Amino acid sequence: MTMEQDTLSDRDTSIAKHSSRAGDFDVASLKDPDYVRKFDRVIDDLQDVYSYKIRPLEKAYNYEHFSSSAPLGNDDIAAKPMVLLIGQYSTGKTTFINSILKKSYPSSHIGVEPTTDRFVAVMDNPTERIIPGNAAAVSSSLPFKGLDKFGQAFLSRFQVSQTPSPVLQNFTIVDTPGILSGDKQRDRGYDYTSVIEWFAERADLVLLLFDSHKLDISNELKAAIHALKGHEEKVRVVLNKSDMVNQQQLMRVYGALMWSLGKVVHTPEVMRVYLVSIWLERPPNAFDDCRTLLESEKMDLLVDLQQLPINAAIRKVNEIVKRARLARVHALIVSHLREKMPSYYGKAAALKQLSANLEQEFKAVSKKYRLPMGDFPDVEKFREALIGMKFEQFSTLNAKLLDASDEALGTDLPELLQRLPHHSAFTGTTAKPELDSDEEESESEERPLRRSVTRARSRYAPVKPERDYATVVYNIVLLTLVMFFTTVVGGGIALKMGWVEDLGPLIEFLKP
Numbered sequence: 001m002t003m004e005q006d007t008l009s010d011r012d013t014s015i016a017k018h019s020s021r022a023g024d025f026d027v028a029s030l031k032d033p034d035y036v037r038k039f040d041r042v043i044d045d046l047q048d049v050y051s052y053k054i055r056p057l058e059k060a061y062n063y064e065h066f067s068s069s070a071p072l073g074n075d076d077i078a079a080k081p082m083v084l085l086i087g088q089y090s091t092g093k094t095t096f097i098n099s100i101l102k103k104s105y106p107s108s109h110i111g112v113e114p115t116t117d118r119f120v121a122v123m124d125n126p127t128e129r130i131i132p133g134n135a136a137a138v139s140s141s142l143p144f145k146g147l148d149k150f151g152q153a154f155l156s157r158f159q160v161s162q163t164p165s166p167v168l169q170n171f172t173i174v175d176t177p178g179i180l181s182g183d184k185q186r187d188r189g190y191d192y193t194s195v196i197e198w199f200a201e202r203a204d205l206v207l208l209l210f211d212s213h214k215l216d217i218s219n220e221l222k223a224a225i226h227a228l229k230g231h232e233e234k235v236r237v238v239l240n241k242s243d244m245v246n247q248q249q250l251m252r253v254y255g256a257l258m259w260s261l262g263k264v265v266h267t268p269e270v271m272r273v274y275l276v277s278i279w280l281e282r283p284p285n286a287f288d289d290c291r292t293l294l295e296s297e298k299m300d301l302l303v304d305l306q307q308l309p310i311n312a313a314i315r316k317v318n319e320i321v322k323r324a325r326l327a328r329v330h331a332l333i334v335s336h337l338r339e340k341m342p343s344y345y346g347k348a349a350a351l352k353q354l355s356a357n358l359e360q361e362f363k364a365v366s367k368k369y370r371l372p373m374g375d376f377p378d379v380e381k382f383r384e385a386l387i388g389m390k391f392e393q394f395s396t397l398n399a400k401l402l403d404a405s406d407e408a409l410g411t412d413l414p415e416l417l418q419r420l421p422h423h424s425a426f427t428g429t430t431a432k433p434e435l436d437s438d439e440e441e442s443e444s445e446e447r448p449l450r451r452s453v454t455r456a457r458s459r460y461a462p463v464k465p466e467r468d469y470a471t472v473v474y475n476i477v478l479l480t481l482v483m484f485f486t487t488v489v490g491g492g493i494a495l496k497m498g499w500v501e502d503l504g505p506l507i508e509f510l511k512p
Contacts, residue, residue, distance in 0.1 A: 070146030081312035087209035125162030133158030153189030
């Protein structure tokens with residue numbers, strides 16, 4: 001046997017090993033009740049850290065208005081991993097989803113129909129059903145509550161398709177509409193890129209799907225890819241139907257794809273590209289000269305999907321760390337601008353001047369608190385959010401809220417990260433993944449397996465913001481002066497007009 005034959009044999013063995021490990025999308029550790037119980041405890045504590053130590057800071061300085069990011073609810077944090085599919089053509093994404101669903105659950109017939117104007121979330125459920133967008137956006141059991149801000153035009157084009165599927169027990173797939181070109185982009189009736197950005201913030205994996213014989217990137221697809229800025233670590237590229245070209249042509253197609261993406265995705269890292277061939281029914285004119293490579297790439301993609309339930313917990317911590325850092329910087333910016341505003345007159349002019357010099361103000365905050373400029377928001381978006389804002393509604397710098405967020409960043413979230421599972425289940429080792437320390441073992445045994453049961457108490461105490469006594473005194477004095485002058489002026493007018501008579505000594509005292 002030649003060296004080349006040995007190499008091919010080893011690769012075939014590797015593919016078979018991948019197939020047995022990823023073919024059914026099972027994650028063995030997630031079937032262990034004790035492991036799931038510990039895993040749930042970490043998620044519960046992560047919810048409390050956000051609710052008690054980060055959310056108060058966001059609320060005090062109206063973070064969601066400036067960042068267009070809705071507050072995270074417990075359902076968002078505890079939700080299954082989400083895979084977001086973005087592609088130029090709806091049929092390619094539909095084939096990708098349905099081929100996975102059919103292989104795992106052949107009797108399922110709900111699937112996903114090709115569409116150019118609809119977002120579809122495909123989820124696991126014991127019975128098949130379709131939930132319209134309006135109902136899904138208000139359901140407490142679904143992680144889509146924030147979508148109602150995009151209006152009825154979007155909700156009428158969003159739906160949740162539920163079907164029993166072993167694949168969907170581990171993650172949710174969100175299919176996006178086919179990309180429109182030219183003037184048709186303006187006919188959607190809602191902000192397509194903002195919706196993509198909303199899903200990208202919550203997704204654990206973003207798959208950009210391309211067909212091997214259709215590599216054009218339209219303006220709307222380019223805008224959708226730009227909406228993924230800040231989430232580049234989640235993005236993977238899937239070049240599907242790669243067996244429709246021969247080996248030499250596939251090399252050229254791959255090079256053309258990387259060249260096209262290089263003009264759109266401005267990142268120094270090379271994006272991971274999966275060369276796969278996923279069909280519901282393989283066409284007879286498909287090439288076989290790259291079959292071994294395509295099968296190996298396909299198994300790598302399936303393993304990535306298989307790892308999502310465990311990797312998602314790490315990403316949730318990562319996202320909350322990122323959110324806490326941005327919220328902290330936002331609070332320092334808002335409090336800085338609040339201090340620059342006058343107390344009585346000229347607030348509109350001062351706000352206009354601060355808005356015009358926003359770059360300098362950002363640099364001043366960065367220098368004062370030694371913050372990296374990479375954590376600061378986009379200047380233009382922040383300037384737009386300033387329109388109509390009243391900074392007297394915000395409190396000055398609240399040290400207690402900042403200390404709580406610093407404690408979350410410096411202590412709580414790193415500790416939770418240490419309790420998250422190791423990746424031994426996917427690296428070929430036999431070590432058992434661990435979540436908690438030994439002293440927490442007995443306490444975790446009392447916890448229910450189902451996440452719908454609320455814990456009796458939390459490890460983390462809610463943070464109560466400090467009162468701004470200067471603002472309270474200022475408001476009391478201002479209210480007293482207003483009431484005094486109103487009484488005096490009103491009484492004087494009443495006396496002069498003869499509206500008040502026979503008030504005795506008080507009237508005589510006030511008369512000139």
